[in-house]
Each structure stands twice: as C-alpha cells, then as structure tokens.
Amino acid sequence: MRAAVMTDFGGPEVIEVQEVAKPTPGPTDVLIEVRAAAINPVDCKTRQAPRWGDRKPPMILGFDCAGVIEEVGAEVSGFSVGDEVYCSPALVRDGAYAEYVAVDARTIAAKPASASFEEAAAVPLAVITAWEALHHHARIQPGETVLVFGGAGGVGHFAIQLARAFGCKVLATAGREQTLAFCRELGAETIDYRNGEIGERIADVAFDCVGGTVFSQAIDAVNVNGRVVTIVPGVPGDDINKCFGKNASIHFEFMGSAVMNDAAPESQGEILRNVAELIDNGQLRANIFKTYTLDQIADAHQQQESQRTVGKLVVTVDRELA
Amino acid sequence: MRAAVMTDFGGPEVIEVQEVAKPTPGPTDVLIEVRAAAINPVDCKTRQAPRWGDRKPPMILGFDCAGVIEEVGAEVSGFSVGDEVYCSPALVRDGAYAEYVAVDARTIAAKPASASFEEAAAVPLAVITAWEALHHHARIQPGETVLVFGGAGGVGHFAIQLARAFGCKVLATAGREQTLAFCRELGAETIDYRNGEIGERIADVAFDCVGGTVFSQAIDAVNVNGRVVTIVPGVPGDDINKCFGKNASIHFEFMGSAVMNDAAPESQGEILRNVAELIDNGQLRANIFKTYTLDQIADAHQQQESQRTVGKLVVTVDRELA
Numbered sequence: 020m021r022a023a024v025m026t027d028f029g030g031p032e033v034i035e036v037q038e039v040a041k042p043t044p045g046p047t048d049v050l051i052e053v054r055a056a057a058i059n060p061v062d063c064k065t066r067q068a069p070r071w072g073d074r075k076p077p078m079i080l081g082f083d084c085a086g087v088i089e090e091v092g093a094e095v096s097g098f099s100v101g102d103e104v105y106c107s108p109a110l111v112r113d114g115a116y117a118e119y120v121a122v123d124a125r126t127i128a129a130k131p132a133s134a135s136f137e138e139a140a141a142v143p144l145a146v147i148t149a150w151e152a153l154h155h156h157a158r159i160q161p162g163e164t165v166l167v168f169g170g171a172g173g174v175g176h177f178a179i180q181l182a183r184a185f186g187c188k189v190l191a192t193a194g195r196e197q198t199l200a201f202c203r204e205l206g207a208e209t210i211d212y213r214n215g216e217i218g219e220r221i222a223d224v225a226f227d228c229v230g231g232t233v234f235s236q237a238i239d240a241v242n243v244n245g246r247v248v249t250i251v252p253g254v255p256g257d258d259i260n261k262c263f264g265k266n267a268s269i270h271f272e273f274m275g276s277a278v279m280n281d282a283a284p285e286s287q288g289e290i291l292r293n294v295a296e297l298i299d300n301g302q303l304r305a306n307i308f309k310t311y312t313l314d315q316i317a318d319a320h321q322q323q324e325s326q327r328t329v330g331k332l333v334v335t336v337d338r339e340l341a
Numbered sequence: 342m343r344a345a346v347m348t349d350f351g352g353p354e355v356i357e358v359q360e361v362a363k364p365t366p367g368p369t370d371v372l373i374e375v376r377a378a379a380i381n382p383v384d385c386k387t388r389q390a391p392r393w394g395d396r397k398p399p400m401i402l403g404f405d406c407a408g409v410i411e412e413v414g415a416e417v418s419g420f421s422v423g424d425e426v427y428c429s430p431a432l433v434r435d436g437a438y439a440e441y442v443a444v445d446a447r448t449i450a451a452k453p454a455s456a457s458f459e460e461a462a463a464v465p466l467a468v469i470t471a472w473e474a475l476h477h478h479a480r481i482q483p484g485e486t487v488l489v490f491g492g493a494g495g496v497g498h499f500a501i502q503l504a505r506a507f508g509c510k511v512l513a514t515a516g517r518e519q520t521l522a523f524c525r526e527l528g529a530e531t532i533d534y535r536n537g538e539i540g541e542r543i544a545d546v547a548f549d550c551v552g553g554t555v556f557s558q559a560i561d562a563v564n565v566n567g568r569v570v571t572i573v574p575g576v577p578g579d580d581i582n583k584c585f586g587k588n589a590s591i592h593f594e595f596m597g598s599a600v601m602n603d604a605a606p607e608s609q610g611e612i613l614r615n616v617a618e619l620i621d622n623g624q625l626r627a628n629i630f631k632t633y634t635l636d637q638i639a640d641a642h643q644q645q646e647s648q649r650t651v652g653k654l655v656v657t658v659d660r661e662l663a
Contacts (some may be wrong), residue, residue, distance in 0.1 A: 156590060243602040252585045256578015262593035263574045266604075268478060269591045271584035280565040282588075 021338075022117035023316045024077050028068055031317035031324075033076070034116075042113060042121040049098055049124045050090035051106075055140035056115035057083035058316075058323045058332040059173065061275075066320065071111050071279075081114035081334070082107050084122070085130055085139035095124040103130040105291060107143035110275040115140075116316055118336060125284045128291035131298035134305075141305035141331035142177070142298070143291060148250055148274045149178040149226075150290045153185075156270035157224040157246040161186030166222035166240050169229040170207055171198035171329050174250060176306055178226050179205045184302040190222060192229075201306070201329055220245075220265075230254055241267050248272050306330025312337045343660075344439035345638045346399050350390055353639035353646075355398070356438075364435060364443040371420055371446045372412035373428070377462035378437035379405035380638075380645045380654040381495065383597075388642065393433050393601075403436035403656070404429050406444070407452055407461035417446040425452040427613060429465035432597040437462075438638055440658060447606045450613035453620035456627075463627035463653035464499070464620070465613060470572055470596045471500040471548075472612045475507075478592035479546040479568040483508030488544035488562050491551040492529055493520035493651050496572060498628055500548050501527045506624040512544060514551075523628070523651055542567075542587075552576055563589050570594055628652025634659045 020041045027033045044050040062080045064070065085105040088098055098104070106127035108114045113121075130139045152174075153159045165182040169175040170191025182189045183206040191207035193199045199209045210217055217236045223245055225237035230251025235258040237247045245267040262269065278284045297303040310333045311319040319332050342363045349355045366372040384402045386392060407427040410420055420426070428449035430436045435443075452461045474496075475481045487504040491497040492513025504511045505528040513529035515521045521531045532539055539558045545567055547559035552573025557580045559569045567589040584591065600606045619625040632655045633641040641654050 151588075243598055243604045252582050254582060256581045259578045259581060259591070259593070260574050260576060263595045264598070265593075265602075266473075266595045266598035267593055269581070269584075269593075271581070271587075271589055271591075273585045273588045276565055276586070276588035280587075282565045 020118035021313060022079050023081070023313045025066055025080055027076050028066065031066070031320040033066065034080075034316050034320070036313050039079075039117075041119050044090055044092050044121040046092045046094040047124055048092045048121045049088050049095060049104070049127060050119055050121050051084060051086040051104060051127075052089045053084055053086040053115050053118060053120055053336045054136035055085045055336060056081040056334040057140045057144070058319045058334065059083065059144050060323060061110065061144070063320050063324050065110070074111060079113040079117050081116035081120070082110055083140050083143050084108055084115035084120055085136040086120075086336075089119065092124065098124055098127070104128065105130045105139040105143055107147055107274070107287065109278045111279055116313060116334060118338065123278065123284060126278060126287045128288050128295055131295040133299045137307060137310060137333045137335060138305055141307055141333050142294065144274060145173040145331065146177045146181070146294050146303075147287050147290050148174045148272060149181050150294065151274055152226055152248040152250065152270070152272040153178060153181055153224070156248050156272055157226070159185055159187055159224055162188075163223040164188045164190065164221070165224045165226065166190040166192075166237075167207065168192045168225065168227045168233045168237060170202040170205075170209070172228055173328070173331050175228045176201070176205060176330050177303065178228070179207045180303045181297075183207075184297055192217065198329055224248065227251065227254070238262060238267070238269070241265065243267075246270060307333050309333075310335055342440035343635060344401050345403075345635045347388055347402055349398050350388065353388070353642040355388065356402075356638050356642065358635050361401075361439075363441050366412055366414050366443040368414045368416040369446055370414045370443045371410050371417060371426070371449060372441055372443050373406060373408040373426060373449075374411045375406055375408040375437045375440060375442055375658045376458035377407050377658060378403040378656040379462045379466070380641045380656065381405065381466050382645060383432065383466070385642050385646050387432070396433060401435040401439050403438035403442070404432055405462050405465050406430055406437035406442055407458040408442075408658075411441065414446065420446055420449070426450060427452045427461040427465055429469055429596070429609065431600045433601055438635060438656060440660065445600065445606060448600060448609045450610050450617055453617040455621045459629060459632060459655045459657060460627055463629055463655050464616065466596060467495040467653065468499045468503070468616050468625075469609050469612050470496045470594060471503050472616065473596055474548055474570040474572065474592070474594040475500060475503055475546070478570050478594055479548070481507055481509055481546055484510075485545040486510045486512065486543070487546045487548065488512040488514075488559075489529065490514050490547065490549045490555045490559060492524040492527075492531070494550055495650070495653050497550045498523070498527060498652050499625065500550070501529045502625045503619075505529075506619055514539065520651055546570065549573065549576070560584060560589070560591070563587065565589075568592060629655050631655075632657055
C-alpha cells in the first residue's frame with residue numbers, strides 16, 4: 020500500500036510516500052481502508068525526537084482516521100466489513116497516513132452519517148481530548164463557566180462546542196481578529212490575550228490548550244472549587260500552591276493513556292459514538308482549515324507547526340485507481 | 342466567660358486564659374456551650390504569624406467543638422436549645438478554646454450518640470478534611486487502593502477509616518513501631534517510610550497529609566488515572582508534569598474554603614451527619630492521644646508541633662461551677 024512514512028527523526032522533510040506492506044490486523048483489531056486522516060500537534064512532536072519508549076523510524080504517523088472496514092479480527096463483534104467508521108489510531112502503532120491502518124476495535128465508532136470522510140477524520144483525537152478533559156476530569160455541569168485557552172485550535176474549538184452543547188457558558192482566548200470571530204461563531208465570549216491579564220476567579224473550569232505560562236493564568240482564572248485541565252506537557256509548577264485557598268484541582272489530560280495503559284480504551288469508542296450524535300444533531304462540527312494529500316504531508320506539518328491553524332488540517336488519502 | 346486567648350502572634354506562650362465577653366450569635370448562628378474542643382495544626386500556624394487576611398490578636402483559636410446549644414439564631418431551623426452537637430467553628434471567627442462559641446448553624450450536626458463530648462470534639466475539622474479529600478476531590482470507589490501518607494496523624498487516621506468503611510484497600514505510611522502498629526489496627530497495610538522509596542503506581546489515590554517532598558512521592562505512587570490529594574501548602578511543583586503520562590490529577594484540599602468563600606458550607610454539616618452514623622456504627626473513632634484543660638493549651642500546642650501525636654489532642658473545657 021502507499022503510505023507517508025517517517026523515515027527518520029527530524030523536520031517535515033523526513034516524511035516521504037513509499038510503497039509498504041499492508042498491516043495485518045490482530046484478533047481484536049479491524050483493518051480500515053483509510054479515506055481521510057488528520058494532523059495533530061502530537062504528529063509533529065513524534066516526528067521531532069524519540070518519544071513513546073523505543074519506537075524508531077521507519078514509522079507511519081497519523082492518529083485520526085475515517086474510512087471503511089476492510090477486515091474484522093476474529094474476536095471482534097459489533098462491526099462488519101464495509102462499515103464506515105472513524106477513530107484515533109494508537110499513538111504507539113503505525114497510523115493513518117496510509118491506505119490502510121489496523122486499529123483496536125474498542126476505540127472505533129460508526130462515522131457520523133452527516134459528515135464526509137474528511138469532516139469525520141478531523142474529529143477523533145482532538146474531540147476525545149476535549150471530552151476527557153471536560154467530562155472525565157473537570158466533570159463540567161450545565162450552567163458552569165468554562166474558559167478555553169486557545170479556543171481556535173483543534174482541541175479548543177471542539178471544547179467550546181462540547182461545553183456549549185452541555186449547557187455551559189464558555190469564555191475563550193484568542194489573539195487575532197479571525198480567531199476571535201471564529202470562537203464567537205462557536206458560541207464563546209472571547210478574551211483577546213494581547214490585552215494582557217486574563218483575570219482572576221472568572222470561571223469554574225479553565226482548560227489550558229496552550230501550555231507554558233498560560234497554565235499559571237489558568238490557575239488564577241478558576242473560582243473556588245475550580246478545576247484546571249491542561250494538555251501540554253512542560254507546564255511550570257511555580258503557582259500550584261495558589262490552588263489551596265480555592266480548594267481547586269489540576270488535571271493532566273493525555274488521551275493516549277487509555278490505549279497505552281489499556282485503561283478502558285472502550286471509553287474512547289463510546290465518546291466517538293456520543294460525538295457522532297452531536298455532529299448529526301448539528302451541535303458540533305470540525306472546522307477544516309486546509310486539506311492535503313499524502314504527498315503533501317510535509318507541508319501540512321509545517322502549517323501545523325506555524326501555530327496559526329484555525330481548527331484542523333485534514334489529509335485526503337488519494338488512491339491510485341486500479 | 343473564660344477563654345484561652347491568643348494575645349499576640351508568637352510561640353505557645355502567647356495563649357493565656359482570660360475573662361472575656363460571651364459571643365453574640367448572629368441570626369444564622371447557634372451559640373454553643375463548649376464542653377470539649379480539639380487542637381489542629383492550623384491552630385499553631387494561625388498562632389505563629391498573620392494569616393486569614395487582616396485578623397489580629399486578641400483572638401480565640403480552637404476549630405473543633407462539641408457541646409450543647411445555648412441559644413438559636415432567629416433564622417435557624419432544625420436545632421433547639423439543649424441539643425448536643427459537634428462542628429468545626431470557622432477559621433476566621435473566634436473559636437472553641439472558650440466556654441461558648443458562635444457557629445454558623447449550617448456547619449453543625451447532632452453529636453454522635455455513642456461518643457463523649459471529648460470523643461466528638463476530636464473529629465470535625467480533621468474528618469471533614471479527610472472526607473472532602475477522598476469523596477469530593479478523589480471520588481474514591483469501593484475496591485480502589487488508597488495510600489495515606491502520614492496515616493497516624495489527625496487527618497490520616499480518619500482517612501484510613503473512611504476509605505476502609507467505603508470498601509477501599511488502604512496503604513498507610515508511618516515511621517515508628519507505635520504508629521505503624523496503630524495504622525494496621527485501623528485496617529491499613531503499612532509502609533515504613535524510613536526504608537526509603539515508597540513505590541511507583543501502587544495506588545489509585547494518594548493522600549498527602551505530610552507535604553514537602555512527600556508530595557512528589559505521592560505523584561509517583563499513583564496509577565494511571567490516579568488522583569493525588571494534598572492538604573499541606575508549600576508543596577513543590579517540580580514533578581507535576583509526571584502526571585501527564587498517567588492522565589492523573591492533583592487536588593488541593595482546604596476545608597476552610599467552604600465557609601470562608603460561602604461555597605456550600607451546609608455540605609460540612611452533612612459530612613458530620615454521615616460521620617456520626619459511622620461512629621455510632623462502630624466504623625470510625627477518634628484516637629485521643631492526650632486531653633488538656635483550657636489552662637494547658639500552650640502545652641497542647643507544643644505537643645501538636647512535636648509532630649509526634651498519634652491521632653488527636655483534645656481540650657476539656659473545665660467550668661468554674663457557680
């Protein structure tokens with residue numbers, strides 16, 4: 020099959036399209052004919068330097084996928100050949116920048132009927148991150164105020180929509196006219212971070228999708244009994260003791276944990292079933308900023324690393340027709 | 342009335358018994374004739390230096406109380422003169438080292454019928470801290486493993502019993518033969534911290550009642566999806582990023598927050614009602630290490646600050662009979 024292979028650790032140029040063997044699904048996997056994939060920050064980080072234990076190139080990135088089931092493992096029930104599905108392939112196996120990918124069947128769900136393959140592929144990894152952050156960690160409640168730092172990014176724009184769909188008031192930070200307007204379209208009140216301080220005790224939940232010093236702003240921003248959730252490793256620990264006076268909590272969300280630690284990975288299939296319903300009800304949509312082909316993934320990585328993407332970058336898996 | 346008054350910030354010697362005016366309860370308060378109080382680390386910290394905004398001596402410490410209702414505020418329902426009750430008086434008002442104390446009626450509960458006033462007074466502040474840590478923050482589940490750092494202390498010994506009563510497996514750290522044996526009596530498996538490392542991924546919940554570098558041990562000790570709860574301000578932030586790989590959370594418990602921020606203080610009355618049931622069912626008891634009189638509170642503070650108290654120090658409020 021054709022795949023965009025990461026041939027070494029390094030810049031975007033290490034990715035090149037090659038002919039490689041089709042993956043063999045295990046007994047609990049499905050083999051998916053990939054129609055579309057998507058780009059996430061974790062692709063770029065995985066490409067830059069060793070991560071995830073001893074995994075070494077050559078390897079195939081791409082941790083979002085929408086496609087059609089080609090083969091079903093012997094122990095899999097609930098799915099059949101020909102089903103249209105979407106999922107986030109495991110971070111520690113070969114991914115979806117390819118014509119086929121093998122995926123743990125517990126982590127997949129039926130593709131939202133109203134979404135194209137591209138629209139569906141833009142969703143899984145980022146929406147699972149946002150869902151776990153808001154529902155599993157912060158346990159948001161209707162009527163609460165949720166502040167999303169980086170509201171126009173991949174995870175951020177889903178977080179705004181999930182919190183709004185659940186009945187929360189949403190504040191979002193952004194720093195350009197275009198991204199501020201985008202967050203408002205999704206239902207958030209916006210805070211232009213170029214104006215300086217964000218504020219103290221303005222939200223029940225602060226979701227840090229940016230990292231660095233924003234993490235400290237998130238600690239300041241939460242109310243009594245507040246919950247800070249962060250998804251960006253490398254946050255500074257200097258201000259954590261401020262949480263005592265507010266009886267607050269800090270949650271460290273990593274969506275890869277469920278599969279890598281075999282900690283209820285089926286919950287991610289369930290999240291995608293719930294999200295498919297929100298998509299089909301018109302309550303959530305992926306904003307596709309740009310679409311690429313397998314041959315253009317180096318360009319897609321460059322765009323992802325520019326930090327100027329509104330929503331998601333998608334890869335159409337173009338096939339050479341027989 | 343007689344009260345042990347903190348006359349200045351400083352050492353235990355700043356506390357002296359004086360004749361002072363009886364407090365006047367507000368419309369939402371009850372006035373309690375104090376029969377027993379207890380000592381907590383927060384008394385000593387409040388005595389040492391300014392804290393809690395601009396509160397200044399003279400002030401009366403003592404944030405645990407059991408006694409008899411002497412007067413009921415005009416807006417209070419559910420309590421009558423003569424009721425035997427127990428509670429944790431607010432950290433920001435005069436406390437229970439005195440013959441009388443005025444307390445927000447939402448935060449009190451009927452004294453456990455099976456407990457003496459001394460036994461009841463030993464419970465509130467520490468048990469509310471342990472309950473909020475384990476149930477509100479960590480949301481312990483039956484069958485989970487809870488590791489209590491400092492299992493023989495005031496909060497720690499209640500935490501062991503609460504977690505056991507809820508169906509958890511409990512590990513506890515201690516560092517002397519006496520305290521190790523005490524923790525085992527309460528139903529914990531023990532870890533002697535003098536032996537060095539505590540371990541990695543050995544518990545679902547790690548409850549840090551010690552602070553300092555123990556906080557970092559608590560981060561190491563939790564499993565995937567683990568919850569660390571700490572109650573000791575001044576914890577180091579160096580290791581918090583280790584939480585990402587485990588999708589873990591850190592909770593900063595401060596039992597004073599509910600009253601000081603008017604954030605559902607009635608939940609603390611409810612906790613004490615639940616705990617009274619556990620006490621009357623024989624599932625929880627306070628270990629009273631030593632009992633003092635009002636005149637001996639300086640000694641009690643010295644013992645509290647020795648860090649060698651097993652369970653609680655109690656104050657019998659001795660009355661000059663008319």
